[in-house]
Amino acid sequence: MEEKRHTSLHYEKELQAIKDGLIYLGALTETAIRQAMKSLSERDTELARKVVREDDEIDRLDTDLEERCIKILALRQPTAIDLRFITTAIKITGHLERIGDMAVNIAEKVMLLNEEPQLKPYIDLPRMAELVGDMIEDSLDSFVKSDLKQAEKVRQMEQVIDDLNEQIFRELLTFMMEDSRNIHRALLVMQVSKNMERIADHAKGIADMVTYMVTGECVRHRACGILE
Amino acid sequence: MESNTIISIRGVNFYYGTVRALTDISMKFRKNKVTALIGPSGCGKSTLLRLLNRMNDLIDGTKVEGEILFEDKNIYAPDVDPVEIRRKIGMVFQKPNPFPKTIYNNISYGPNLNGVSSRDMDALVEQSLKQAVLWDEVKDILNKSAMNLSGGQQQRLCIARALAMKPDILLMDEPTSALDPISTAKIEELIEELKDNYTIIIVTHNMQQAARVSDETAFFYLGNLIEYNKTEKIFTKPEVKQTEDYITGRFG
Numbered sequence: 001m002e003e004k005r006h007t008s009l010h011y012e013k014e015l016q017a018i019k020d021g022l023i024y025l026g027a028l029t030e031t032a033i034r035q036a037m038k039s040l041s042e043r044d045t046e047l048a049r050k051v052v053r054e055d056d057e058i059d060r061l062d063t064d065l066e067e068r069c070i071k072i073l074a075l076r077q078p079t080a081i082d083l084r085f086i087t088t089a090i091k092i093t094g095h096l097e098r099i100g101d102m103a104v105n106i107a108e109k110v111m112l113l114n115e116e117p118q119l120k121p122y123i124d125l126p127r128m129a130e131l132v133g134d135m136i137e138d139s140l141d142s143f144v145k146s147d148l149k150q151a152e153k154v155r156q157m158e159q160v161i162d163d164l165n166e167q168i169f170r171e172l173l174t175f176m177m178e179d180s181r182n183i184h185r186a187l188l189v190m191q192v193s194k195n196m197e198r199i200a201d202h203a204k205g206i207a208d209m210v211t212y213m214v215t216g217e218c219v220r221h222r223a224c225g226i227l228e
Numbered sequence: 229m230e231s232n233t234i235i236s237i238r239g240v241n242f243y244y245g246t247v248r249a250l251t252d253i254s255m256k257f258r259k260n261k262v263t264a265l266i267g268p269s270g271c272g273k274s275t276l277l278r279l280l281n282r283m284n285d286l287i288d289g290t291k292v293e294g295e296i297l298f299e300d301k302n303i304y305a306p307d308v309d310p311v312e313i314r315r316k317i318g319m320v321f322q323k324p325n326p327f328p329k330t331i332y333n334n335i336s337y338g339p340n341l342n343g344v345s346s347r348d349m350d351a352l353v354e355q356s357l358k359q360a361v362l363w364d365e366v367k368d369i370l371n372k373s374a375m376n377l378s379g380g381q382q383q384r385l386c387i388a389r390a391l392a393m394k395p396d397i398l399l400m401d402e403p404t405s406a407l408d409p410i411s412t413a414k415i416e417e418l419i420e421e422l423k424d425n426y427t428i429i430i431v432t433h434n435m436q437q438a439a440r441v442s443d444e445t446a447f448f449y450l451g452n453l454i455e456y457n458k459t460e461k462i463f464t465k466p467e468v469k470q471t472e473d474y475i476t477g478r479f480g
Contacts, residue, residue: 004478011477077436079463080472216465 003081011076018068018089019144025061025096026140030133032058032103033199037129040110040192041122048114051107058100065093081213088213092143095202095209099136102195102202109188109195119175119185128164128196131157135203142210151214154207161200168193234259234397234427235280240294242275242284249275251451253294257397262419262428264442264459266435268479271448273431277399280429281317282310298397315342318390322402324382326374326389331357331366334374334385335392342393352392360388361418380411387418391426398422400430404437416441435475439463447471 006012032051039048069090072078078086113119135157142150172186172193208220235257242250250272257263265273278284279296282303295302303313315338327334335353336344344352353370357363362384366377374385383403390398400419404412419428419441432438438445439459446456447470455462455471466472473479 004473006477007479008477079435079439079475080466082476083464 011072014068014072014076015082015085018065018072018086021061021065021068022089022092022096023140023144025058025065025093026136028054028058028061029096029099029103030136032100033106033129033136033196034133036103036106036110037126039107040113041126043114043118045111045114048107048110052104055100055104058097062093062097062100066090069093084213084216088143088209091209092140092206095205099199099202102199105195106192109192113185113188113192116185119182119189120171124164124168124171125189125193125196128161128168128193131161131164132196132199132203135161135200136206139203139206139210142207143213146210146214148211148214151207151210155204158200158204161197165193165197232258234298236295236297237276238295238297240276240279240292240296242272242279242293243291244287245289249451250279253453255446255453255456257427257429258444259427260423260425261443262423262430262441264438264445265429265431265448266433266438266445266474267448267454268474269433270450272451273446273448274401276448277319277401277429277431280397280399281314281319283314283319285310315393316395317397317399318393318395319399319401320383320386320390320403323406324379324386326377326382326385328373328375330371331374331377331385332370334389338389338393356388356392357385359391359422360384361414361421362388378411380407380414383407383411383415384418387415387422391422395426397427397429400428402431402433405433412437435463447474449474 006015032054035047036051038044039051069086072086076082135154138150138157139154141147142154169190172190175182176186205220211217211219233256237253237255237257240250240253241248253272253276265277267273275284279292280298280303284290284292292304296304298313298317301308303310327337329337332353335356336349339349339352354363354367357366362381365381366385374382377385383406387398387403404415407415416437419430422428423443430438430442442459444457445459445462447454447462447466447468449470455466455468457467461467462471463475466475
């Protein structure tokens with residue numbers, strides 16, 4: 001349902017600025033993941049370095065958004081949907097900042113991997129990165145549109161990513177068993193995959209918060225029941 | 229009536245002349261709870277509050293339909309004495325209105341009319357002032373005029389005056405709107421203390437105050453009861469869109 005505007009237009013603008021800021025932050029993290037993965041598949045170390053450098057902007061935006069949310073809590077005393085929106089925004093910004101850190105983790109592993117010959121052709125990892133990028137996009141879209149169906153879709157995708165991570169793990173295990181000289185590179189690729197899987201968890205965390213924002217129901221641990 | 233219900237309103241309509249100010253209100257107030265009535269100006273919240281101890285009887289041309297049950301009896305039944313109702317259901321108003329008498333006499337005035345002996349009066353005055361958390365500030369000046377007290381002290385004196393009648397229910401009509409933040413905090417703290425022994429129904433324009441002090445909140449709009457629920461629920465996830473629009477400032 002379309003929300004009416006607040007009587008205070010300043011307040012309305014402050015809330016909208018937070019929404020816009022989160023979307024921008026989401027776009028930056030999504031780019032970071034896609035670039036980190038591109039730096040792996042194209043063996044582009046310079047691109048990996050760029051991902052690491054640009055994380056500073058993600059951190060700065062995270063701090064800025066959190067401060068603005070705290071200011072609204074202190075000065076506007078939001079209630080009902082506004083209260084749920086602000087608490088959701090604080091959580092989302094934390095999730096996005098962690099996603100940025102994980103893109104950095106991936107980029108750092110890529111820099112090391114690029115110093116050695118490629119272990120294997122990357123097929124599942126770029127696919128995983130594509131899906132994870134979509135999850136972030138969908139979770140933020142569900143936030144902007146208060147769309148529960150889209151949030152549920154993100155939750156369901158998490159299992160697909162978990163399965164892919166398992167599959168990659170098993171495959172890398174065979175490489176390690178075949179030749180112990182593969183272990184170092186295989187472990188690095190495993191960490192890339194694990195980071196990707198953790199990013200999917202964060203996207204699911206965003207989707208859970210969107211469900212809370214819209215329904216007032218806590219679904220993070222399904223049974224926690226903050227509200228009656 | 230359910231054991232935890234102290235007042236039950238059933239199908240109440242209220243008219244000022246031909247203007248209907250309240251439409252088909254039905255609700256129950258729970259014993260030893262603080263209930264806040266909120267809503268924009270003219271929504272009927274103060275009218276409803278005044279109906280609960282028949283204060284509207286004093287206004288010409290008003291008419292009540294429906295029932296308000298207190299102690300299983302309709303307070304608008306012909307054989308009910310409104311004075312007796314007002315003794316059991318006390319009221320504190322927006323502006324402190326102490327009598328131009330001494331602090332002691334402000335408290336003793338009502339009980340005196342109700343036949344409390346002068347022997348018991350000192351104890352009653354002390355007890356009432358202690359309940360209103362005013363005793364320590366005024367115990368040495370009981371014979372001084374109440375008009376010399378600060379606004380916050382005067383309001384607590386008015387609460388003490390109401391408590392001296394040993395009411396079951398205390399109605400408060402915007403009791404802090406004329407007070408500074410510190411006095412407001414003291415009154416709010418007092419409300420918290422009093423609910424162990426009294427049922428409190430408060431009308432307030434300050435929604436954060438409703439959120440802070442009440443257990444249950446009723447939202448009124450244009451004479452209708454829109455939503456009545458636990459305060460926590462109303463301020464986090466109200467069920468009715470109109471309530472949400474009002475408490476988030478999306479009204480008008």
